[in-house]
Amino acid sequence: MTVQQRRQRERENRRQLILTTARNLAEKSGWDSVTTRALADTIEYSQPVLYQHFRNKxxxxxxxxxxxxxxxxxxxxxxxxxxxxxxxxxxxxxxxxxxxxxxxxxxxxxxxxxxxxxxxxxxxxxxxxxxxxxxxxxxxxxxxxxxxxxxxxxxxxxxxxxxxxxxxxxxxxxxxxxxxxxxxxxxxxxx
CATH class of the missing domain: 1.10.357.10 (Tetracycline Repressor, domain 2)
Structure with a gap:
């Protein structure tokens, strides 16, 4: 696996982690509880990392x-x-x-x-x-x-x-x- 392939896989995994976490937060507390700050805190990434994958909530x-x-x-x-x-x-x-x-x-x-x-x-x-x-x-x-x-x-x-x-x-x-x-x-x- 090349470095580029590994980075792409890591990027896809981060993206999926964001989506899974958003869904779990929503199922637990509703969509109003899903904010970029809450997601960043839950998955332990900075908000700018979330914005690398998604422009907004x-x-x-x-x-x-x-x-x-x-x-x-x-x-x-x-x-x-x-x-x-x-x-x-x-x-x-x-x-x-x-x-x-x-x-x-x-x-x-x-x-x-x-x-x-x-x-x-x-x-x-x-x-x-x-x-x-x-x-x-x-x-x-x-x-x-x-x-x-x-x-x-x-x-x-x-x-x-x-x-x-x-x-x-x-x-x-x-x-x-x-x-x-x-x-x-x-x-x-x-x-």
Whole structure:
């Protein structure tokens, strides 16, 4: 390994340490507790070292969110491929992911971040997560532009379930029934 390769690896490790620490601080105390000073103190680097990797806290939150979309894509894939029919498993995986990672989900969907959605420049992680929803819908046999639109509706519906359940606006005893009803409604969508 060359000196340059070693330095690059160390730089990537520092970057990941910053992101992991930011996520851990947020999960413990909320995103307001994630400041460059708190991160620097926790990881025992100076603030200028953080600024070598990220221009500000918003950039850190965006990078955490981007990684979160990669994790969401993996969860959706498992849910889609391990459940007969796929769509129900994908919806359950989405809702479970949000419940298990509340502050990460907040970074991904609540906090305004500098990530482009639905455009050619969208990060691979976002494309992969959206692609899992599309893959679950492809058996419907609709044209691709229709599948993309239905996928946006599925994503929106899942986010709505997460948001309303998290805020206590829905009856907990009917969680499974809501997921089943959403699945059936999507499967009944005209082509």
């Amino acid at each position: 918003d950039a850190i939150v965006a990078a955490v969110a981007q990684q979160g979309f990669g994790e969401l894509a993996e969860a959706l894939h498992r849910g889609r491929t391990t459940t007969p029919g796929g769509l129900r498993g994908l919806i359950e995986a989405y809702v479970s992911f949000a419940a298990e990672n509340p502050k990460l989900y907040e970074a991904m969907f609540v906090i305004p971040v500098d990530l482009d959605f639905g455009v050619e420049e969208s990060p691979d992680e976002l494309v992969a997560a959206f692609g899992e929803i599309i893959a679950a819908l492809e058996p419907l046999g609709a044209p691709r532009d229709r599948i993309d639109t239905v996928a946006e509706v599925v994503w929106s519906a899942c986010d709505g379930l997460v948001t309303l359940e998290r805020s206590g606006r829905l009856r907990p005893a009917y969680h499974a029934e809501r997921i089943e009803l959403l699945t059936q409604q999507i499967l009944a969508t005209p082509k």
